[in-house]
Amino acid sequence: MxxxxxxxxxxxxxxxxxxxxxxxxxxxxxxxxxxxxxxxVLGTLADALAAIYPVVQKLVGERFFRAMAKEYANQCPSSSGDLHEYGADFAEFIAQFPPAGGLPYLPDTARLEWCWHCAFHAEDATALPLTELAKVPPERWENLRFQLNPSAALLYSCYPVQQIWAVNQSDYQGEAQVDLAQGEVYLLILRQAEAVIVQALSVGSYSLLQALQAQQPVAAACEAALAVEPELDLNTCLQQHVQQLTLTGFSL
Amino acid sequence: MSLSPHLPATTGIGLRSVHYRALAESLPDIGWLEAHSENYFGAGGAPLRWLSQLRAHYPLSLHGVGLSLGSSDELSQKHLAKLKQLVDRFQPALVSEHICWSSINQRFLNELLPLPYTEEALAHLVQRVDYVQSYLGRQILLENVSSYLSFAASTIPEWEFVAELSRRSGCGILLDINNIYVNAINHGFDAETYLNAIPREAVQEFHLAGFDDSHGDILIDTHSRPVAEPVWHLYAKALQRFGAVPTLLEWDADIPELPELIAEARKADSIREQLNVLAA
Incomplete structure (x- = not known):
């Protein structure tokens, strides 16, 4: 040596x-x-985490966040010279960090911020080629597989994390109180051009996108969606996600 | 607008995301821009779009902070591949990294840590610079870092280490004037001895920045302040020795509004003009 x-x-x-x-x-x-x-060393790592997790920092305060970041740095080593890759498992760490136990929605808030960060830097996407899609003969439709936008991420939480995230944005104006009893959310995080959006979905739309993301054929994905939300309008739902660039490619 | 392969021998500024919009809207009269390579390692989105928009108006230098060149670990092929992709896409006039290490046993400290100045470290660094230069198919510049400690194991003065690295590897030198001053105070050496040991022809870029002097007798290189008076003084000496070299004003923490940053950069231009030195 x-x-x-x-x-x-x-x-x-x-x-x-x-x-x-x-x-x-x-x-x-x-x-x-x-x-x-x-x-x-600890300061640089904490700054990198704070840049990716501003809402988590706001929720716990800077002092608590710094202490948590220090513990995270000790337990979860940085593995890249590119600090944008640091902090991928911060949510899992928070979930196991006893002092943060009083804020049960904190890990999912962190998951949302990590999805936002990844969407911000994800590959650029173009719209689904509709003219190509139109050439697919109807008898093969059920075997279509759609690709999601590289920035798209799906997140389920039993807490209203979209609301928690929104009221803690620096440009937010309005009611700052969040009622935790608002309950569960099914979220899509997606970058459109350069703007990252956080959109609440119905349980059926969420299941549809989840199945498509898992590369299931469209027929199976629709079945999965209808199983959890029988009244879901599949046509409107698919159209919406083509138009807003959630779905950007397909294969047979 | 011409995209010269060389940087003008004037002052550029470090490109920081808080200034993207103001730069693109006002296109101020500044010599060139330097971007931190790793900030553009993402696959897409706003950072790359801004860089490409600004690249159309300014000559560019790419400055890496995360390659961990001096580590005894293997070089990260993933990091190198991303750097090469960026260099191929943006065709920067200069590509630079640091005389430092920042990881060991695959664990990153993400800090520009000083090397022991030994024959072993020098030989290791020369070999790594060779590898990176042939990987990228171009010369790179290596920057002297600021440091808060020196190793008992060091046997070579820092300035000789830097000079010898350039002689043996053929890399250019990015001479950080602030870091020389900071180290001269922190380690008690004469900054002009340092300048005079560096081969004239190797220096292709200067860096200037402000340090934090609130820690007693150790100066911390925070890039959070205006350039200190003694550093301007040393900069004038450097201009006299090396000629008019492209100079970068860096500001990374407590970043001021763009006009204030540009005003600070202008000071470097006016010192150069007063001295009336010729391009190197």
Whole structure:
């Protein structure tokens, strides 16, 4: 093992675990110098999380968020030099973080923000090629498989997280109280051009998109939707999702 | 508008998302833009669209902060592939990274950490720079970082390490004037000795930024303030030694409105004009 490797390993150990273990390796053995690095490392990671999870930060306050970010950095290592990839499992972490237990809707709020972040950076999409679709003979329609927009994500929560998210946006005006008893939501997160939207769906539309996303043929997806919402108007629903670019491709 | 393959020997500014709209609407008279490569590693959406819109009006430099060149880990092929894709798409005049490491055992600290200045680290870095230059099919620039500690294991002065890296690998040098000053204070060396050790022909870009001096005798390179007076002074010395080199004004935290940022960049232009130095 090279001494460069050992030095880097020792430095990282000092950052994450035992600062003093590395003191003999630095020129004037001044502990403050290592503390500065620990603070900047943790600070950079916390800033990256705060940029992706502004609503979570607003809900718990900056001090609590910083403490949570520190614990997250210790438990869930950053695995990329691109900080936009950091924080993918923050929601799962929050769900297991006892001090956040008093806010049961916090993990789903974090999931919504992660979906928003991914949608913001997702590949650009173009509208579904309708003229190509029109050429598909009717007897093959039931085997059609649709592709969802690369930015599209589906999120179910038993809490009104869309409302929680909306009232915590900086440009929100209106009633800031959210009634947790409003109950469950089925959400679609989608980027249209450059704007990310968070849309509430009916349970049937949600099941339809979920089945299509799982690459089920359209007939099976429709069946799944009608099973949970018998009165769903499938035609209108499919048209809406073609028009608003939820569905952007198809294959046979 | 011509998209020169070279940066003009004037002052550019760091491209930050808070300024996208103001830049695109006012197209101010600034020399060039420098973007952090990793901010454009996404597959699509607004960041890439803004970059491409602004690229049509300004020469561009791509500056990486996450490659972890000096780490003893393998280089990330995914990171390199994204960088190459970006370089191929935007055809920047310069591509740069840092003389640092930021990960070990696949765990990232996401910080520009100093290397021990040893023969071993130098040989390692030379080999990595070779690899990246041939991967990208072009020269890259390496930047000297600010640091708050030095390693007992170091055997080579930082300035010799930087100079030797360039000589052996053929990389260009992005000389951060603020970082030289910060390190001169933090480690107690003479900043002009540093400048004078750097080969003239290797320096293709300067960086300027502001530091935080609220931590006693250790300066922190926060990019959150105007450029400090002694750094302007050192910048003038650098201009005299290296000639008029494209200069970047960086501001990454507590970022001011665009006009204030541009005013700070103009100070660099006026120092260069007063000295009447010629392009390098």
């Amino acid at each position: 090279s001494s460069l490797h050992e030095l880097q390993q020792g430095f990282a150990h000092a950052m994450w675990a035992d600062l003093d273990s590395f003191l003999p390796e630095i020129a004037d053995q001044d502990r403050r110098r290592l503390e500065i690095y620990r603070n900047t």
